[in-house]
Amino acid sequence: MKKLKKEDIQQEVFDLYDDYAHNRLERRQFLKKLSLYAVGGITIPSLLSFIMPNYIDSILINSDDPRIDTKYITYDSPKGGGQIRGQLSKPMNTKKKLPGIIVVHENRGLNPYIEDVGRRAALEGFITLAPDALTPLGGYPGNDDDGRALQSKRDKNEMLEDFIAAYHYLKSHKDCTGQIGVVGFCFGGWIANMMAVKVPSLSAAVAYYGSQPSKDETALIKAPLMMHNASLDKRILDGWPAFEEALKEYHKKYEMFTYPDVNHGFHNNTTPRYDEAAATLSWQRTITFFKHNLK
Template sequence: MERKIASEFDQELLDLYDDFAHSRIDRRAFMDRASKFAVGGITAAALLEALSPKYVFAAQVAKDDPRITSSDEEYASPKGAGKMRGLLVKPAKATGKVPGIVVVHENRGLNPYIEDVARRLGAAGFIAFAPDALFPMGGYPGDDEKGKEMQAKRDGKEMVEDFIAAAEWLQKNPATDGKIGVVGFCFGGLISNTLAYRIPDVIKAAVPFYGRQPAAEEVPKIKAPLLLHYAELDTRVNEGWPAYEEALKKAGVTYTAHIYPKANHGFHNDTTPRYDEAAAKLAWNRTLEFFNKTLKGA
C-alpha cells in the first residue's frame, strides 16, 4: 500500500477533510464539496478513502517488541463512566520505578495509531497508559468514522473525569515513581491542557499536540511545564493560541511552543496524508527530550 502525502492534495480539500473528521460537516456534505476535486476518473468517495487513516502504517513499535510489555487494564472512574479500560505499556527492562505518561487519543477512541504512540513511550523507558473513552460503549470499533460517531455521543464532562481518573490511577500504580505526564492529540491535546489545570498536583509535564486551549481564568492553576505543538495550517486550533500564550505569560507558567511550518492538523499521525514526516519526527524528539528532562530529570 502506497502512503499518500499532503502535497498530493489541494489544501482546500485537506481543510474539507478536517471539517469532516471533526464532525463540522457530515459525509454527504464532504462528498458534495469534494466533487470539484474528483477529476480524471477519481470519485469523491475515493478521495475520502485516500485521506482516511491507513493503520497498516501505525507500527513503529510492534506489539511483540522485546523492549516492552503491554496489557489491557481496567480502572475505576466514579465521577465519569464508572469503569474504564486502557492499554498499559511498560519498559521490559526497567530497573526500579519510572515515570508514567497518560496518552490521550483523538476524537474517535483508542485506535492503532494511539496504541503505537503508547508503545513508543514504553520503548523510550516510560510507563504509558492509553485509556479508551469508548470503553463504556464497547470500545474502539475498528472504524474511525464509527468511533467518531460514538465518541460524539459521550458526555464531555464525564470523559474529562475518565482521563483524570486514569492519571490518578497511573500515579498510584506500583510500577511508577509518582511522576506523571500527559500527551494528547487533537481532542487529546485539549484533554492534556485540561488535566494540567484540573489536577496540577498530579500532572508534572504536559504535551498537547494541536489541542484546543483552556479558558484564560483556568491558566493560573497550571503548575506543570508545557510543551505545545501547533501546525501552521491549522487555523481552527491556532486562533486560540494568542490568548492562551498571553494568559500563560501573565500566570508565569513555564511553556515552550512550536508552530511547524506548512504542517496540517494531525501532522504527527503517520497513518494519514496529513502526516508530515519531518515535523512529526522533530516534534516527537522534542517530546521525549521534554519528558526526560521534566519527569526523569535527565
Template sequence: MNKGISSKRLTAADFDQDLLDLYDYYAHGKISKREFLDRAGRWAVGGLTAAAILSTLSPNYALAQQVAEDDEDIVGEDITYQSPNGTGEVTAYLVRPANIDPDRPPAAVLVVHENRGLNPYIRDVVRRLAKAGFVAMGPDGLSSLGGYPETDDEGRDMQRTLDQEALLNDFFAGFEYLQALEGTNGKVGATGFCYGGGVVNRLAAAYTEMAAGVPFYGSFPDAELVPGIQAPLMVQLAALDQRINAMWPPFQKELEDNDKRYDVHIYPAVNHGFHNDTTPRYDEAAAMLAEERMVAWFRTYLAA
C-alpha cells in the same frame, strides 16, 4: 487534488489545501459526511469519485506500527480502571519498559486519543513512549460503548454521543490511576492529540501535581483556569491549522501573564494531524522532530 490516486504513499502535497481543510472540518464533526462528499465533488475529476477522495484521506491503520506489540523492549497489556465520576469502567492499554531498574523506576505518561477512541495509531504512540523508557497508558474513551469500533467514522460518531464531562473525567481518572500505580517514580505527565491535546491542557489546569504536558494541536482551557497550571507545557502546533491556531494567542498571553513555564513549536507548512502516520496529512520530518522534543521534555521534567 493535484495528482490522481496512485500506489505510492500520498502526502499532503498531493492534495489542494482547501480539500485538506474541508477534510479537517469533516474529521472534527463540523460538517457531515454527505456535505463533505458534496463539496469534495469539485476535486472529483478524471474518473475519481468524492468517496474515493474521502477513503484516500482517511486513516490506513496498516501503516500504524512503528513499534511492534511483541517488541522485546516493552511489555503491554489491556487493563481496566474505575472512573466513578465518568462513565464507569474504562479499558486502557498499559505498556511498561521490559527491563526496569528497581533503583531507578520510570515515570508515567498518560496518552489521550483523538476524537474517535483508542485506535491503532494511539496504541502505537503508547508503545513508542514505553520503548523510550516510560510507563505509558492510553485509555479508551469509548469503553462504555464497547470500545474502539475498528473504524474512525464509527468511533467519531460514538464519541460524539458521550456526555463530554463524563468522558473528560474518564481521562482524569486515568491520570489518577497512574499516580497510584506501583513501579513508577511517582511523576506523571500527559500527551494527547487533537481532542486529546485539549484534554492534556485541562489536566494541567485540574492537577497541580501534573509534572509535564505535551499537547498536540488541541484546544485550550478558559482563561480563569490558567493560574492553576503548574506543569511545564510544550505546545505542538501545525502552521496550516487555522482552526486551532486561532485559539493559541490568547492562551499564550494568559500563560505569560501568569508566569507559567511553556514552550511552543509551530511546524511550518504542515496540517492538523501531522503526527498521525496513517493519513496523508502525516509529515515525517515534523512528526519525528515533534516526538523527539516530546520525549526530551518528559525526560527533563519527569526525572526523579
C-alpha cells in the same frame, strides 16, 4: 484507479477532511464537497482511500514487540465512565520504577495509532497508559467514523474525568515513580491542557493541536506545558494569542512550536496529513521535555 500522492491533493481537500473529522460536516455533506475535487482522473473513491487512515501499514511498534511489555487493564473512573479500559505499556525486564505518561486519543477513541504512540513512549523508558474513553459505549469500534459518532455521545468533561482517573491509577502503580506527564492529540490536546488545569500535581503536559483553556483556567496551571501546532491549522491557532497572553500574565512555564506548512494531525502517520519532519522533531522535543520534567 489512479494512485494518488500528497502533491496531487489540494489544500482544500485537507481542510474538508478536518471539518469532517471534527464533526463540522456530516458524511453526506463531506462527500458532496469532496466531489468538486474529483477531476482529472481523480475519483471520489480514490480520494477517500487516500485521505482516510491506513492503520495496517503504519504501525511502528507492534503490540507483541519483545522490547516492551504491553497489556490491557481496566481502572475505576467514579466521576467519569466507571470502569475504563486502557493499554498499559512499559519496557521489558525493567526492575526499577519508571516515570509515567498518559497518552490521550483524538475524538474517535483508542485507535491503533494512539496505541502505537503509547508503545513508542514506553520504548523511551516510561510506563504509559493509553485509555479508551469509549469504554462505556463498548470501546473503539474498529473504525474512526463509528468512533467519532460514539465519542460525540459522551460528555467531554466526563471523559476528562476518565483521564484524570488514569493519572491517579498510574501514579499509584507499583512500577511507577509517581511522576506523571500527559500527551494528547486534537481532543487529547485539550485533555492534556485541562489536566494541567485540574491536576495540581501533574508533572508535565504536552498538547498536540489542542484547544486552549480559558484565562481563569490558565491561572490554575502548575505543570510546565509544551504545545505543538500546525501553521495551516487556523482553528487552533486562532485561540493561541489569548492563551499566550494568559500564560505570560500568570507567569506559567511553557513552550510552543508552530511547524511551517503542515496540517492539523501532522503527527499521525496513518493519514496523508502526516509530515515526517515535523512529526519526528516534535516527538523528539516531547520525549526530551518529559525526561527533563518527570525526574
